Structure formats: structure tokens, C-alpha cells
Amino acid sequence: MHLEKTRRRGSELEDAILDAAWQVLIELGYAGFTYEAIAARAGTSRPVLYRRWPQRDDLLLATLTRFWWSKPVELPDTGSLRDDVIGFLRNANSARAHILTMISVQLMDYFRASGTNFSELRDKLRVQNRPNSLETMLTRAVERGELPDRPRPDRVVSLPFDLLRHEMLMTMRPVPDDVITGIVDEVWLPLLNS
Incomplete structure (x- = not known):
């Protein structure tokens, strides 16, 4: 039986990316906070990240907002x-x-x-x-x-x-x-x- 992986979209994909970004930031710091590392951790591609957050600092602010100031x-x-x-x-x-x-x-x-x-x-x-x-x-x-x-x-x-x-x-x-x-x-x- 062949199971097809479902594609994540919208908030599900964004949650996965921000979860991955937080983990990368905690483990590797800002120097390791790269589109490549985050995309690999989230199981997605760099262009997906660039479309949502054109600059690395945009992604950093989104990550910090979600995991720091949102709680x-x-x-x-x-x-x-x-x-x-x-x-x-x-x-x-x-x-x-x-x-x-x-x-x-x-x-x-x-x-x-x-x-x-x-x-x-x-x-x-x-x-x-x-x-x-x-x-x-x-x-x-x-x-x-x-x-x-x-x-x-x-x-x-x-x-x-x-x-x-x-x-x-x-x-x-x-x-x-x-x-x-x-x-x-x-x-x-x-x-x-x-």
C-alpha cells in the first residue's frame, strides 16, 4: 500500500517553519539561523521561506514574536x-x-x-x-x-x-x-x- 505524503499549507506549514526556526535559533544561535537550516528542519524548501519572509530578520522577528512575546x-x-x-x-x-x-x-x-x-x-x-x-x-x-x-x-x-x-x-x-x-x-x- 502506497501512502502519499500530504502537503502542508497555510497555518500548518507556517507553524512547522516557525517551530523549526525556534529550534534552530536555540541550538545554533543567529549565526546558524539560516534559510537552509530552517528549511531542512521544517522539511520544506528555501523558496517557501523566502516567499513568506523575504529577509532573514523578518523570519527572526516572526519566530521571536511567536515564541517569546506571544506567551x-x-x-x-x-x-x-x-x-x-x-x-x-x-x-x-x-x-x-x-x-x-x-x-x-x-x-x-x-x-x-x-x-x-x-x-x-x-x-x-x-x-x-x-x-x-x-x-x-x-x-x-x-x-x-x-x-x-x-x-x-x-x-x-x-x-x-x-x-x-x-x-x-x-x-x-x-x-x-x-x-x-x-x-x-x-x-x-x-x-x-x-
Whole structure:
């Protein structure tokens, strides 16, 4: 009996390509993130990839969007800013610590080749005009009366996650819980209330 292989199309094919691209990126880094390697891993041809993503960076952005930014970190809503932020940082720590350090290393060649950095890449991938998690938690805290309604610099708002990410990158491992609570209790909340 002869079984004919069915041809993948549309979203099924795109899913297979992006799955393959993610695996190639994780295993080989940006230097190995080639149309040839991805097409071979996906079981398709290079022209199929070129039709969808004419530039390698287009494929990289699609891959990162699918596997990084499309899976947001769970945002707690406990009724307390402190508990929300600690819960959010714990969720980010458990969901992203390993992958953040690995991706940061794997993308170094991309940053060198493109002359960009992680911040610029994040801005390309971020959904525009949508508040980030920390902005959402601050808005809720203001609505509950925990904080006065006043403008806060973006750098202050993003500080807890920036410090968490810094710890991850400096230690190349998940951040201990006492460091997370220290970021919130000893740095961020006093800064917000000053």
C-alpha cells in the first residue's frame, strides 16, 4: 500500500517553519539561523521561506514574536500592588529565566550584525499603544487608592523587571525569591512613594 505524503499549507506549514526556526535559533544561535537550516528542519524548501519572509530578520522577528512575546507572563490581580508585582516577577522568573539568558547569548551575533540591542528588538516586537504589565499594575493601584495619581518616569515604572532581567543575565540562573522581594520592598515601592 502506497501512502502519499500530504502537503502542508497555510497555518500548518507556517507553524512547522516557525517551530523549526525556534529550534534552530536555540541550538545554533543567529549565526546558524539560516534559510537552509530552517528549511531542512521544517522539511520544506528555501523558496517557501523566502516567499513568506523575504529577509532573514523578518523570519527572526516572526519566530521571536511567536515564541517569546506571544506567551505573556501571567499577571496577578491580588488587590495589592506589592503582591501583584512580586507575583508577576516570580512568574517571569520561572517562565523566562532560562530562555532569557539563552536567547540573549544566541542573539549576540544578531545585535552585532544589525547594530541594534535587546531594547530596540523588544520595541520592534512589542504591541504598540498597549500598557505593559507594570503599567497595568500601577494603574490598578492608583484606582484602588494605594498610590497617588501622578506621572511616573518610564524608567521608574519598568525598574522591577529591569532589575530582575539584570539579575538573570548577571547570574545566568533564576533569581532567588529574597532578591525578588528585595527589588520590590527595598527599591521600587520606596521609590514610588518618595
